[in-house]
Amino acid sequence: MKIHPKNNNLTRWPLRQYYFVGGMPEAVAAYAESRSFQAVSEVHNSIIDTYREDFPKYGNRRDLNRMLKVFNFAARNAGVKVKYSNISREEQSATLKKDLELLCMARVVSKVVHSHCSGLPLQASLNEKSYKLLFLDVGLMNAISGLNAQAISQMDDRKLINEGAIAEQFIGQHLQGLLSESPNRELTYWLREGRSSNAEVDYVVALSGEIVPIEIKSGASGSMRSLHQFMGEKQSRMAVRFDASLPSVTTVEAQITYGNQSKEVSYPLYSLPLYLVERLGDIVGAVSKKLVV
Template sequence: MGPMSFSEFLLAIGEDKLAGFILNYQYGDSVAEIAHKRLLELLRSYYFVGGMPEAVAVFADTRSYREVSDVHNSIIDTYREDFPKYAGSRNLLRMLNVFNFAARNVGVKVKYANISAQDQSATLKKDLELLAMAQVISKVVHSHCSGLPLQADIEEKVFKLLFLDVGLMNAISGLNWRVLSQLDEMKLINEGAIAEQFIGQHLQGILADTPNRELNYWLREGRASNAEVGFVIALQGQILPVEIKAGATGSMKSLHQFMGERGRSLAIRFDAGLPDDFEINTTIRKGDATREVKYRLLSLPVYLVERLNEIVASCLEKRVAH
């Protein structure tokens, strides 16, 4: 069982109306500015508390971030104490190092040398696999995304990580409530791993009952520049790139590149803004030539990630109808 979702968190803390709004949101519905602002405030609380049931229960009872921190520390200690159960004869100090690395490097392409310069890649790979089997971490593997299923076209050696829960991730990373509460919305979306972890763990929830539930991303490494799309998932028979980014559509060069190279027609962006729908007309470079790229961008506030499957289904239906 994974962490509680954001809507479950809202229900647990007595925000039933806002939870109901998320759970019943339909493509094209408007969002009142006052509800939007309140949801972003509560989202910030969720980023700190996370979805571990014990942490949510303490927050629901006390509204104390300090007491939530005590619960996080207790949960983290329990995980560390459990290492011997599945680590066998493996080096526990190294396992702890890998555990901490995973929490502090969510969304970053894994290079074994960055985990430890002293240990062999094969050893560290085994440590990561054990943590993945224990469902403490999960891999997001690069796929070339040339067709479905996405997992048929992966490069297993190229991957980034998600941690079990955004609250635990922040606790291990040493991010306290005072710092988190002062970050503006733009920084919360664009900087660090918090929004990527949040979106990732909710996408895992969406895909939990599907045959291909592993998450993927797209990475193209070039001599001059790299292009990367945060997640690529299969929903409603479509290959959907998912970006987490605040700001103008012109700042999404990687997404433009993906859409042009893979010929997709619909992309998703999560940010701190109200829901919106854009027709993107831009150009990309392919070798020495430029190519025109046209696609539809569905822009959604981060808190609506749980409804992505239903929103995409409605969006595609309306496109067919028109």
Template sequence: MKRAGLDYLKKWKDKKTRKPLIIRGARQVGKSYLVRLFAKEHGLDLLEINLELNDDYIPCFKAKDPKQIITLLELKSAQKVVPGTTLLFLDEIQAAPEVLATLRYFYEILPRLHVIAAGSLLEFVLEEHSFSMPVGRIEYMHLGPMSFKEFLNGIGRHPLREFIEQYQFPKEFPVVVHDELMKIFKLYLAIGGMPEAIQVYCDTNSLLEVDTVKQSILLTYRDDFSKYKQRVNHVRLQTVFQKLPFQIGQKLKYVNLDRNEKSSDLKKALHLLSLARVYYPVYHTAANGIPLRAQINEKNQKPLFLDVGLLTKACGVSYADIEMADRVTLINSGPICEQFIGQHLLYARPCYEEPELFYWSREKRQASSEIDYILSHGPRIIPVEVKAGKTGTLKSLHVFIKEKELNYGVRFNADIPSCIDVTTSLPEKPVMFRLLSLPLYMVEELQRIVTLTYQPQ
């Protein structure tokens, strides 16, 4: 169950100017497991303190001198803390927000001590409390669900992962390998990337057991709603949470969440769900240049759920439904595949950067166009379309390419990789552009392959 985040943690450990690290992410994406595995692999003595379960440790952090804090922790835990060989892990740190402010002193006075904090509802603390955060004295790491390549590792299909990573255009892609990867891709859609769900599948080979785990995770998120009740009606929050999975791939309209509630109240509920990281807003961008964020319209967004496995569970889609559908051509397979690509693109950025994702649309009567995702690749804008099957119209891509005067676009679908030069099919002056088509399961190789196939204008 190795995570790509281990590589980042190793780089953090080896820094000469290492700062305390805060891992941010939704509940049960594997933050605690990642830290424990990291300590084990690098021979660090782990002192793990869960501040939600062990609040009697909180008074130890009232002192501003980290040496005094360490002395108190040693006496209470009966464990020696040695800078350079000990990893102090403060889990569920949102239960003691005042501890966050003390992290600056570890950087200033005890920089050799490895300090990692994690919290699933940390964003609530950062927004609600007025204490001074140690700006410039801490680092952040953002963690999402396990990716498809991590899933391949987890189920023991390492050679397939290596094949994907080593594939080079224009080398032939064996159909037998593609078919096997599509089979596992469908399995991933059903299981998802939550570490516990993947671990249970590896241990039991039972999708029924996986289903139980996913239901438990969804219920855990709903149980958390009681913690938000001072800020928003928890019944309203639960309603929005239950409706969101059915809005994936669509422009969000408040009336589709609850026609009986005020849009301002629904907006507040969505904000809380985004703080809990169970939902991400994919904002509309004008896409006229870099950075894409500079041209967003926050009034227009498409929702993205935390994880595709939780999405299929929430929508009542089983593995049998996915497996029986030829090329994943379910009625709602488009949104499911869009969720899969979206959650991977969201965390394709360096893990120290805040996850973000954008889309583009132009609404005209009888001539609306939409690009599922807009990315930047260096100084270039890359439009990305997602198709559940092997075919599908690319009219919106042609419109966007022509309007923005680009010469490169990307399509994810259920076919083998290809890269061809095409001409826009619009009635006006045709435009030549290069179309990179990748199978859905190769989303993590996008940046690498774009670098190989992009032709400068």
């Protein structure tokens, strides 16, 4: 049965249309011509089947079932720190690592590597053992994860941003495009693992000479403890939050524990709707010129 836009709430939210359709040219063309989500699903399935059929080309000795498991894991766990035991408890970590490296070389997935963010370039202080994954395309990711148009249309904004990988994948693939012409274009994130709790910032990018931490979160600033910790430790001059609200700028006042001492933190937080990610470079550039050196 065809799912026509007039029968689906997805048409009321263009951004959610993109979450479902994605940016693969054939999928975009199918939707532009037919306005049918079913037609898009057929394209997604065809592309996914093509990738799976290509697995034997990655190496004659590679186990195809294992490659398929790694492929599906990457799509269903975008934005999650990779632990090889979560992919398979039967396979050796070194073997799974090689499979992931092959998918990265084929540009089916890409890594977001932990950086200590001690200065520019961010890639100078990487911990390459700690990384998250981004899939090739948000539309394909959702197709593999079993999220159809109806499921995406029925998610409320808070759940969509806070609980799923969709928003993080969406922002991540657009950041990749933003940095595509930069000599240091690998995406990074920040992680501090403690005995009692961890702190993690979704992405950290370098734009206009600024180290910019980026959180993807819906809710009050008081819930952004990891961002507070980063700003207190790294003393960046601005922070960005992508959510479902209108653009705003606020001064955040928070208290963190750093070096066994309490520390007051104050920083400007630029809250942006997710669809403005393509303008992030312009926004950071304009802000950077206004900041006092």
